[in-house]
Amino acid sequence: MDAAAKPLTRNILPDRDYATLADYERSGGYQGLRRAVSELSPQAVQQQVSDAGLRGRGGAGFATGLKWSFVPTGEDAPKIRFMIANADEMEPGTFKDRLLMEKDPHQLLEGLIIAGYAIQATQAYIFLRGEYHLAARRLNQALLEARAGGYLGRHILGSNFSLDIHLHAGAGRYICGEETALINALEGKRANPRAKPPFPQVSGLWGKPTVVNNVETLCNIPHILHYGSAWYQSLGRGADKGTKLFGASGRVRRPGVWELPMGTPVREILEDHAGGMIPGYALRGFLPGGASTDFLLPEHLDVVMDYDAVSKAGSRLGTGTMIVLDDKTCPVRMVLNLQQFFAGESCGWCTPCRDGLPWVVVLLQAIIGGQGRSEDLDTLTDLVRMMAPGNTFCALAPGAMEPLQSALKFFRADFEAYITGKTPPLEQADEYY
Amino acid sequence: MSIDAQTASMLNADDIRDIKAEMAHYPDKAAAAVEALKIVQRRQGWVSDAALTAVASLLDVSTAQLEAVATFYNLIYRQPVGETVIHYCSSVTCWMLGADDLRERLCRHLNARPGQISPDGRYTLLPIACLGACDQAPALMVGERLVTGVGAETAVTEILGEQS
Amino acid sequence: MNTIDIDIDGLAYRVKSGVSLLTACQTLGLDLPYFCWHPALGSVGACRQCAVIQYRDAADSLGRLTMACMTPVTDGMRVSIAAEQAQRFRGVNIELLMTNHPHDCPVCEEGGECHLQDMTLLSGHTRRRYRGLKRTHKNQYLGPFLNHEMNRCIACYRCVRFYADYAGGSDLQVLGMHHNVYFGRFEDGALENEFSGNLAEVCPTGVFTDKTFSAHYARKWDLQTAPSVCVHCGLGCNISPGERYGRLRRVVNRYHGDINGYFLCDRGRFGYDFVNSPERIRTPRLDNHAEIAADAAQQRFRAMLNGHLPAIGIGSPRASLETNFALRSLVGAENFYAGLDGGEQAMLETIRDLLADGGVHTPSLREVEQADAVLILGEDPVNTAPRLGLALRQTVRNAAFRRAGELGLPPWRDAAVRELEKQHRSPLFIASICPTRLDDVAGRCYRASPQDIARLGFAVAHCLDGQAPSPAGLDAAQQALAAEIAAALRQAARPLIVSGTGCGELAAIQAAYNVARALRPNGGQLVFSVPESNSLGLTMMAGKPLQQAFRRVAEHTAGCVIIVENDLYRRAPAQAVDAFLQQAAQVVVIDCLPHQTAARAGLLLPAATYAESAGTLVNNEGRAQRYFPVYPPPEPVRGAWQWLLAAMDNSDCRHFDDLTAACAQAFPALAGIVAAAPDAAFRVDAMKIPRQPPRYSGRTAMLADLKVSEPRQAQDAETALAFSMEGASVGIPAALQPVFWTPGWNSAQAVNRFQAEIGGHLSGGDGGIRLFEAAGEGAWFTQIPDAFRPEPGLWRVLPPPLHIFGGEELSLHAPALAERAPPPGVLLNPADAETLAVASGEWLVIASADGALSRCLPVKIEPTLACGLLVAAGLPDCIALAWAGPVTLQKGDRP
């Protein structure tokens, strides 16, 4: 395997539990940091990341260098700033950040330290999902090693830059992944999102300038610094740059996660890497980027996994980890499962999400339970409209609506079949959320 | 900081030391709230009213303020649980690949419904959102141990690590 | 005012810049629904009810849904409230709120004045589609003031935003998650915050309702109300008391743009029940037992006045100007006594003089909130002048508002500003005897004896202006603190000094003045707290101190003693009052509730309360305001001024207005009071102002059990108001506005429609009139007390802090309030406790040095109380101990 073509996973080897500091250093680890703190100004680091064309891997695809540039600099800018790694990965169907943290923890640390340098942070945090116990152990171990190795702490690698990282484990809530909710969670409060403006880059954690980046985003940084932005640009196959962890789960032959160039076609991922469907099952659709993305159909197999291309096809790249719907799984029930998740994870702050999602669940349960009425589909459509982007306080509910609205479009007959009695009603599954 | 009698009776010296160490990581003590509750939970299994009150006084927040935080998060138990909490993933891929069936098998084995304590006091089964192991669904967590690929063929005793 | 032009649904409007679109719409009187927004709490964008369509430019025909409360108005902006997409969104949003709301309006006490009902109608949601189960909650016991009915909750988060964020309460929070959020306490128990009652008005539905009202409930539309002024402290908050069947049912806030704004304290809201007390004096009595008829009583009163020695009159700081003036007219100026202890009177007169010619501005509560550095000398405002305390709590936010401005954030972006508060706080310094309820937001607290508090104030003044005298012998810590306070005050744009009668120390008032005077070049302001509803008004009437009245009787130069609305045992040591009442030839007491003084009256006349009579009160800032009878007093009860007028032989005064006018004429400083409210001749379009709302129901049948025909409505010859539902409905001046109510807006939120600008002044001006504006030059006070030095074996008893619950005479008769009154006890420094070998909870015998007075009370140890001081609280007569000089202490047994 060409390490330079798969920078993110070069240290993730089938026969190795995880990469130790020595392993990491051997593969060129911490060279990017060395270069950043000894040769480059913070602005130059930002520029290099901007030039590389890196876009955030947390789901929204916001340009990383640009995000950093919003942090106020200059004489009267606040002296205290925070850099946060968003390691709250909890979107159903998403399993990429865990891998990166468990298998190569130093890569995240290096990315976080460089990002911290780029915005001149005074303290960094990793906000880790509370359930990721193994990742917590490996990261804490790596933190000790990094401090001992001079990569972290006072005067990093002899430079004038000092930074420490604290690992903060959450206590489980999907909304903690939303960056402003994450900031509240980190402050020890309820994880309700905050209104923007002010943006966190101006007033975030404890009112100080703060940048939140996804784990995978940060893992790209060391390589951009080490190998340069031109090299990074060359990795992408389409409009977007670099590589990305793509995954597939569901009834495919080899579910998993693979580092592939941005712009890899869906077909290649599902057929070559995931090995196609399990015999006896056919592909009915897929959520291309996790639970909060719209369904796509087999006719979309040739769409390439680029931010814009997937949008044009009617969905979102999201986290890049696909959930595959096979022909023996009921799409209505699958949507119910998703909506139960979202309803249960609503923070309870805004009306459409807090009270709309439970109603969606009630309607889907009624439909599946054989009590559906034809007007229920109109009500569902109304609710989708209620929770359109911009209508709710944050992006949770609009995300929840994506699989629902596309299911209503693509699998409408399945809904109607329950309502008209063509599909026998299913006994209600317990509602645990 | 003066630690009142109630705090002292609910938290042992180790807990207090750990919570204080955690507080030192943040400019505001309250930021250690979740970790402090977890520290209590690690030893006592769950967060009782008395323990919550004790932690609140350590963090210098009101009980209501701490309760507001405690009741927001999934992994803070405000009711007694068994010695080991089993979290089975109820999210989409695991559901598709048999999470409901897994839940029923576990319930039968434990003789308890989700949320209850098994009669032997050893387990509580709870659903949890996607554990990030969708490529090895269905998945669950037994205590802090992630167990994956537990299809119909995997025996419950094996899942629980009970056979030896 | 900066204005800009905006386009709403094709119509051009000019609005104030800097406000949110929702605020602009409400100011314009447009019907845009909302829940989470509150003018005093700002915007958080949670409920999503205020959705409108905003268009990018003239060409944009689609537009984008946006929350008006979170959108600043911008010049040329184009929006639509009526757009189909916006209406639809708002309709479904209400439908969502209604999925869980119980349809219990018929039994809900909010019914008829429910913001949720109003908004539901406004949003056009009429048909229920939701078929699922509703989530249900358990309710909590929240104490004697409020009910809790959580199933009605629509999760607008207003309650916690008011209670925790605005009022600083820590025991009410949002608990739980997703659609299972719960607004309550950690466990059952009385809400601790002193402003909890506002939840009944802040909550847009029936979760928090007034429990005292439940006990004798009537619909809003069945309540007869009159514009009124709270009588439970010296601030003069405006209230709307409501009556039905001759019983006062409740008090709600009546917006005043300069004073109370949207909020009342719990004493003011729940203290009203004294009016309904079964102990009320309802008939004239002789020697405290024989009831006599009103005419006979009147004759007896006249006869008593005809003795050969002149009668003397003792007025009261809780009686109106008119009552005090009628008494003064009856007995003659030379025989009129203010009814205040000399020490208190001296403090009040100093305050009065400083207001008149100290040359320093006294801010209204609205202005208090703008202060960006505050020094409190000797007061615990949340207890002595609660609404002032709430205003002072807001001052610490001003630094955050300023910082928000620098970041380009409007002040109404509430969550963002609150976030900034952690780093940016305006300084608040508190010098007090004991901990206060504002300590949690104070930058620094200083605990000392009253003298030392005054000395600190003098030192601050000296730091600010070398001309101001400097106290001798300060220690280094005191010097440093004074310098720190002075520096903070000097840096501020709107520094404010707060003091008053609270710690019983004249020097504290004088020191506060010196600080404010020193800050004059910086715009320094000074606000004093006074204890009672007309303390200042009474002080402006030049009554003589009570001790002189005692002397008159002792010297046999006075005949009949007339005591009006005053329990002298709260004013002077018991022996002195005993002697006075014993020696007096005759004692006439006019009051509404029994007390020790009334018990000694030869003739006791039943007085109307504020709810049954009219009167003018002067508040702490020197603002005269009038209250009006909500309902006629039950015969033979009448206003104290009416008893007094009737006893006069040859007075020109016949009516209430005559008294006001005569009083204004007698005292130039009170000349303005005539304008405090329109007189009885005032009409709007030739109509009187009705006290009953247009939907007042059952009037013809109200007395059907007594009489088949409807009795004639009571006539009101004394005021411009009528006991009727007929009359003017628009164009009513604020001073005569009984309640705020407009079509479609039946809840407390209707006040939006009566303000010139949201959160600002009432259209046509707020009621009342300021009698003082900063004038004169003033002079430094130069008498600086010596530092307090405890004498071994002796303690100084301080007047008890007037606790918000139980510290005021009338409200203590309201059962709900009495339930919250603190138990009697004394506070003691730990070192003193050790010397005396007493522990917290043990009992202490307190005796005056001469042994004449003694009392046994439980002890609470207060680490911050200075050595040698004793603070006694929770007993109405422990005030008397404060006059007894130093006391001895000894461990005692529980009696």
Ligand SMILES: Cc1cc2nc3c(=O)[nH]c(=O)nc-3n(C[C@H](O)[C@H](O)[C@H](O)COP(=O)(O)O)c2cc1C
């Ligand atoms: C409901 C919700 C959950 C989210 N969860 C995550 C998450 O678990 N991890 C993550 O990196 N981003 C998550 N995001 C996106 C973050 O808000 C944010 O955009 C991201 O962390 C930015 O990082 P990036 O710029 O590196 O992509 C979530 C967003 C929403 C609305």
Ligand code: SF4
């Ligand atoms: S959409 Fe609203 S209720 Fe839902 S998670 Fe976001 S802020 Fe909370």
Ligand code: FES
């Ligand atoms: S009032 Fe605007 S969102 Fe609630």
